[in-house]
Amino acid sequence: MKRIAESTVRRLSLYLRFLEEFEAQGHQTISSGELASQGGTTSAQVRKDLSFFGSFGKRGLGYSVSALSASLREILGLGRQWNVIIVGAGKIGAALAQYKGFRERGFKVVGVYDTDSARVGRSLDGVHVKDQRELEGDVAKLKPQIALIAVPAEAAQPLVDRLVKSGVRAILNFAPTPLTVPKGVTLRSVNMALELEILSYALVNADD
Amino acid sequence: MKRIAESTVRRLSLYLRFLEEFEAQGHQTISSGELASQGGTTSAQVRKDLSFFGSFGKRGLGYSVSALSASLREILGLGRQWNVIIVGAGKIGAALAQYKGFRERGFKVVGVYDTDSARVGRSLDGVHVKDQRELEGDVAKLKPQIALIAVPAEAAQPLVDRLVKSGVRAILNFAPTPLTVPKGVTLRSVNMALELEILSYALVNADD
DNA sequence: AAGTGTGAATGCGTTCACAGCA
DNA sequence: TGCTGTGAACGCATTCACACTT
Numbered sequence: 001m002k003r004i005a006e007s008t009v010r011r012l013s014l015y016l017r018f019l020e021e022f023e024a025q026g027h028q029t030i031s032s033g034e035l036a037s038q039g040g041t042t043s044a045q046v047r048k049d050l051s052f053f054g055s056f057g058k059r060g061l062g063y064s065v066s067a068l069s070a071s072l073r074e075i076l077g078l079g080r081q082w083n084v085i086i087v088g089a090g091k092i093g094a095a096l097a098q099y100k101g102f103r104e105r106g107f108k109v110v111g112v113y114d115t116d117s118a119r120v121g122r123s124l125d126g127v128h129v130k131d132q133r134e135l136e137g138d139v140a141k142l143k144p145q146i147a148l149i150a151v152p153a154e155a156a157q158p159l160v161d162r163l164v165k166s167g168v169r170a171i172l173n174f175a176p177t178p179l180t181v182p183k184g185v186t187l188r189s190v191n192m193a194l195e196l197e198i199l200s201y202a203l204v205n206a207d208d
Numbered sequence: 209m210k211r212i213a214e215s216t217v218r219r220l221s222l223y224l225r226f227l228e229e230f231e232a233q234g235h236q237t238i239s240s241g242e243l244a245s246q247g248g249t250t251s252a253q254v255r256k257d258l259s260f261f262g263s264f265g266k267r268g269l270g271y272s273v274s275a276l277s278a279s280l281r282e283i284l285g286l287g288r289q290w291n292v293i294i295v296g297a298g299k300i301g302a303a304l305a306q307y308k309g310f311r312e313r314g315f316k317v318v319g320v321y322d323t324d325s326a327r328v329g330r331s332l333d334g335v336h337v338k339d340q341r342e343l344e345g346d347v348a349k350l351k352p353q354i355a356l357i358a359v360p361a362e363a364a365q366p367l368v369d370r371l372v373k374s375g376v377r378a379i380l381n382f383a384p385t386p387l388t389v390p391k392g393v394t395l396r397s398v399n400m401a402l403e404l405e406i407l408s409y410a411l412v413n414a415d416d
Numbered sequence: 417a418a419g420t421g422t423g424a425a426t427g428c429g430t431t432c433a434c435a436g437c438a
Numbered sequence: 439t440g441c442t443g444t445g446a447a448c449g450c451a452t453t454c455a456c457a458c459t460t
């Protein structure tokens with residue numbers, strides 16, 4: 001299949017959210033225009049995004065809310081449960097471990113790890129924090145597909161290397177540092193300080 | 209000045225990080241190539257990014273680490289302190305309030321607010337949680353330029369409207385919902401569940 | 417009449433390639 | 439010689455416009 005832009009995937013994910021809300025409200029069909037206004041985009045964009053994966057609508061009518069939801073879930077790989085581990089049980093890691101939004105979307109936290117003995121043994125929303133030495137063994141056993149990284153910047157790259165070696169193929173990084181992964185592994189980063197700096201730039205250049 | 213792409217601003221912010229590391233290691237000059245390899249980009253990209261703002265290098269030699277750092281801080285508006293408020297003192301809000309990375313970059317948390325009386329009064333790293341009713345009064349008094357939103361999805365848009373009305377011009381949203389702001393206000397969103405869904409898509413389409 | 421699906425046009429960020437300067 | 443600065447070429451995502459379907 002043709003390579004899909006990340007921006008497209010991100011929007012598909014948003015569309016799915018709206019479709020679920022729409023479904024809860026009892027609507028049967030929705031047009032590309034309605035979907036677009038929710039997501040801050042255009043109807044042409046919505047139709048183009050969907051067209052990469054097939055024809056889901058009926059001309060003159062729109063899209064079946066339930067059918068399109070199901071298709072998007074299929075496309076995004078959300079029809080299943082993903083097992084997730086979190087490495088780093090500091091403030092951020094703990095918040096992630098207890099974040100309800102993940103579970104709702106099929107992402108189950110199956111392990112939380114830290115090196116600090118003061119944190120090991122604590123329980124976070126039913127999952128208890130284990131020593132990071134148990135990481136490799138647990139990955140081999142539990143086969144988590146996704147790892148969340150919430151450790152200090154300097155510890156992040158060595159950790160990524162360990163995770164990749166153990167077989168993890170997708171990583172979401174919260175450490176404020178760029179990381180590299182071999183081909184075949186997907187890495188995404190969320191850098192909160194960087195987001196603030198972009199706001200800072202916008203504020204000092206407000207006259208545009 | 210010509211409008212600058214967000215991707216460019218994001219990279220400038222990364223370059224600044226490396227420059228600071230480089231400076232700490234005692235290096236005096238750096239080439240676009242060295243800067244590029246750190247940030248996972250190309251030397252041409254680095255030079256192009258910088259060229260939007262002026263000429264900072266010496267041909268044949270490279271860039272002065274300290275001079276370029278200073279220029280980037282100036283460009284990004286980091287030469288000053290920004291006052292930040294956080295609305296929502298749940299797990300995410302609390303983690304944000306205690307995040308050291310913000311303070312290091314000049315972002316000072318001057319207020320944390322919540323509607324839940326069980327949370328009001330708690331102290332988070334020196335800042336104590338206040339009732340959300342005090343929001344407007346405090347914004348008028350403290351004049352925070354930036355607000356971080358960490359409230360449930362359904363509470364986010366009304367909150368944004370209040371903040372904008374009170375004079376906040378930059379918002380970083382952690383609620384998993386799209387928001388709209390009037391022109392002149394900058395909004396950025398971090399949606400963690402969405403990031404996981406993009407990873408999910410990558411995993412089920414690994415054969416590319 | 418209403419709204420999809422899609423080739424074509426557009427706009428924009430990235431990469432190239434090289435002239436210019438230390 | 440080494441590396442910057444930048445116009446030009448390129449590639450890709452978005453937008454347009456309209457034929458087509460119900």
